[in-house]
Amino acid sequence: MGTKVTLTADHMSGMKGADATISGAFDTTAYSISYTPTDGGQRITDHKWVVHEELKDPGDAPLEAGTEVVLDADHMAGMDGAEATIDSASDETVYMVDLTMDGMKMTNHKWVVESEIQPAK
Known part of the structure; x- marks a missing residue:
C-alpha cells in the first residue's frame, strides 16, 4: 500500500x-466480462476487471470463458445486477x-x- x-x-x-x-492489493481471480448495463446503456464488451467476489453466487474460481454470471459490483453505472458473460480470467494480484x-x-x-x-x- x-x-x-x-x-x-x-x-x-x-x-x-x-x-x-x-x-x-488482493489475491483473487479477476475477470474480463461483457454485459448489458441495467440502466439501458449499450452492451459493454471486454470490460476489465471484476473480481470473483463481485459475482452473485459464483461457485469456485476460476470460472471458464463463456460462463454466464450476475454482477454484484457497482464501480460502473448499471453494473449491479447485470447479466454478464466471462470473457477471460486472470490469476494475478489485483490492485485498487x-x-x-x-x-x-x-x-x-x-x-x-x-x-x-x-x-x-
Missing part, C-alpha cells in the same frame, strides 16, 4: 502511462489504485492487475 506505480493498462482514455498509488487522469482524481479505482503496472519512473 502506498507504492507508486505507472499504469500500462488502457481500460479508458488517459490511463496508459498515468502515475498511480497502490491503495489495495489512486490516480489523476485527464484532470480527474480517482480514489480506490477498481481494478488493475499485476501485468498492468510497472514501477514508477
